[in-house]
Amino acid sequence: MLSQLIKLPTNAKVGVVGGGISGLTFTYFLGKLRPDVEITLFNPESRPGGWINSWDTHDKNNQPVMIERGPRTFRGVSDGTVMIMDSMLEMNKGDLIRSISKDSNADKKFIVDPKNKLVQVPNSFPTLMKFFFNPLSKGLFSGMITEWTRKPIDPQIKDESVLSLLTRRYGSSAIGRNLFSALYRGIYADDVGNLSAQKVVGKLYYDERKYGSITKGSISRWRNKSKKEDENKDKLSESVALYTRVFNKDENKIRALSKRLAQFPMLGLKGGLSQFPNAFKEAIVKLPNVSLLTDNVTSMNQSVKKDKMVLEYMTTNGNKSSSSKNSIKEFDHVRLAIAPNKISKLISRTNPKIKEKLDMINTNTVTLVNLFIPDKDIIPQKNNGFGYLIPESNNNPEKVLGVIFDSVIEKSFKPFIETKSPTTTLQSQAQNYTKLTAMVGGSLYNDANGKQHIPNEEQTIENVKSALQKHLGTSREDLDAGQWVYTVAKDCLPQFKIGYNDLTKSIEEDVINDYSSKVSLGGMGFSKGPGIPDVVADALIDATKLQ
Ligand SMILES: Cc1cc2nc3c(=O)[nH]c(=O)nc-3n(C[C@H](O)[C@H](O)[C@H](O)COP(=O)(O)OP(=O)(O)OC[C@H]3O[C@@H](n4cnc5c(N)ncnc54)[C@H](O)[C@@H]3O)c2cc1C
Numbered sequence: 001m002l003s004q005l006i007k008l009p010t011n012a013k014v015g016v017v018g019g020g021i022s023g024l025t026f027t028y029f030l031g032k033l034r035p036d037v038e039i040t041l042f043n044p045e046s047r048p049g050g051w052i053n054s055w056d057t058h059d060k061n062n063q064p065v066m067i068e069r070g071p072r073t074f075r076g077v078s079d080g081t082v083m084i085m086d087s088m089l090e091m092n093k094g095d096l097i098r099s100i101s102k103d104s105n106a107d108k109k110f111i112v113d114p115k116n117k118l119v120q121v122p123n124s125f126p127t128l129m130k131f132f133f134n135p136l137s138k139g140l141f142s143g144m145i146t147e148w149t150r151k152p153i154d155p156q157i158k159d160e161s162v163l164s165l166l167t168r169r170y171g172s173s174a175i176g177r178n179l180f181s182a183l184y185r186g187i188y189a190d191d192v193g194n195l196s197a198q199k200v201v202g203k204l205y206y207d208e209r210k211y212g213s214i215t216k217g218s219i220s221r222w223r224n225k226s227k228k229e230d231e232n233k234d235k236l237s238e239s240v241a242l243y244t245r246v247f248n249k250d251e252n253k254i255r256a257l258s259k260r261l262a263q264f265p266m267l268g269l270k271g272g273l274s275q276f277p278n279a280f281k282e283a284i285v286k287l288p289n290v291s292l293l294t295d296n297v298t299s300m301n302q303s304v305k306k307d308k309m310v311l312e313y314m315t316t317n318g319n320k321s322s323s324s325k326n327s328i329k330e331f332d333h334v335r336l337a338i339a340p341n342k343i344s345k346l347i348s349r350t351n352p353k354i355k356e357k358l359d360m361i362n363t364n365t366v367t368l369v370n371l372f373i374p375d376k377d378i379i380p381q382k383n384n385g386f387g388y389l390i391p392e393s394n395n396n397p398e399k400v401l402g403v404i405f406d407s408v409i410e411k412s413f414k415p416f417i418e419t420k421s422p423t424t425t426l427q428s429q430a431q432n433y434t435k436l437t438a439m440v441g442g443s444l445y446n447d448a449n450g451k452q453h454i455p456n457e458e459q460t461i462e463n464v465k466s467a468l469q470k471h472l473g474t475s476r477e478d479l480d481a482g483q484w485v486y487t488v489a490k491d492c493l494p495q496f497k498i499g500y501n502d503l504t505k506s507i508e509e510d511v512i513n514d515y516s517s518k519v520s521l522g523g524m525g526f527s528k529g530p531g532i533p534d535v536v537a538d539a540l541i542d543a544t545k546l547q
């Protein structure tokens, strides 16, 4: 959250709504920083983690198998990653951390070309050359060499779509509709024509405004790079320095950890990403000043004297079908670690002004379709990688956004902490299996009026089978023999539309003013970015403001 928050009074009561990773880490950080403060964390499910959802099940041979029904990896270079990993190490969970190195197969990403062939996203000179000979690179070379000659944008124009920025700067919409549309589908499940340039490609947006061109901005940054690198060699970023200071950490150790983590493009956890919310829940339960309620908060209001925030909640005992009962609790501060559309529901009766603004943030739904084949690897050797993405330029009646090759990722995982004893990681297990996840829908489910049309389970799985046949050449027999898992992640990602930064800034200002700094906002909608490290760094920063 961008706005100012104020220090909590002694023995204050804090309510945290949402036990996803953002609510859990906020509770953990604040609970440790302020042992006098009594914190109540509300989450309707007994399973913590929200969208992070590693499902332990069994295959058709009754062997245990873990299926990721949400994210599975996160960035190595990020302030939030340092905080997550240092906390995991402190909780003695370091042996669970897995890393993907830059030279491993799992760091290769592919894009589908117009003929449905997989082409690697360039990460070296040979792959760049190969990419330049594919129709997917249309307009890229000529666009890059002429970009600096193009007229800069009128500064009166505050924001535009990513597609509009790319088209203006590179002289063709092909770059946006090919490479960039694929990459951004793989993060936002949305179209480059809808996404805000200011929010999503901030570096390009500000470079053009500061230097007159993206190329000039890159050259200037490259010129200053070695000087800056020298100056910042041993400097921790602002939020990591804050983390180090408030928790009295050894600066040298945090610096060494940050440098080591930055070597890895991706990190994961043995047993699935849910190990991470599970570890935080375990740690929170041990804090004497924190209580966990498996309850659904139904409304938020101010007390009559306006000195407290009142949460109304429905007891579910972690089971939605069990009989429910309404209760209320009063707090000095409420942290809302839930999506903007859910916040809107909590204040719908009491704050129509903020509700109206929150309702302007629409959401996208993604369907996750997992395939598991215990005894055959169907991913072609030449396509071994993180997975592939489908750009807007591809005829895509199946509405598949991309496919993640989980088995390649798992096989590439290396323990982060080197041990001398023989490893019991997945590497020692069978190599001849397939695990993959197709992500379907996102903006492709939305009609011109923004209404979502989500096909049923049978149709969605059929579409994914058809896409895999087309893209990987998998036989129908293999696909039919596999085990399929279907998850609808309803309204899981906010739509970061044009003007998003201004809209969220105005919502945050209203929240601070209307509730006299007694409410703060976290989660994907109000953090720097949508990734796990972003929401965790945001949780730490806000917890320290209340400290
Ligand atoms: C399909 C998909 C793939 C992703 N892949 C990646 C990835 O590869 N890497 C990465 O870094 N990030 C990824 N992300 C983003 C990542 O999942 C989010 O950054 C993170 O999970 C957000 O956590 P959160 O706590 O803010 O919200 P959530 O996970 O949404 O948690 C919110 C919690 O609040 C609870 N809640 C909701 N309403 C109420 C209420 N009224 N009362 C009480 N509790 C309530 C919910 O039940 C939930 O448990 C992905 C997201 C999705 C959807």
Ligand SMILES: C=Cc1c2[nH]c(c1C)Cc1[nH]c(c(CCC(=O)O)c1C)Cc1[nH]c(c(C)c1CCC(=O)O)Cc1[nH]c(c(C)c1C=C)C2
Residues within 6 Å of the ligand: 074, 075, 109, 110, 183, 185, 186, 187, 188, 189, 265, 266, 366, 386, 387, 388, 389, 401, 402, 403, 404, 439, 529, 530, 531, 532, 533
């Ligand atoms: C195809 C759909 C999606 C895939 N992942 C997501 C969607 C909607 C969601 C997602 N993926 C990432 C993030 C976090 C972003 C961040 O800021 O950390 C989210 C919310 C990570 C990510 N995944 C891909 C990229 C390029 C990134 C950014 C950081 C990184 O390089 O790790 C690529 C990618 N995502 C998906 C596929 C199939 C794919 C590439 C092959 C699935």
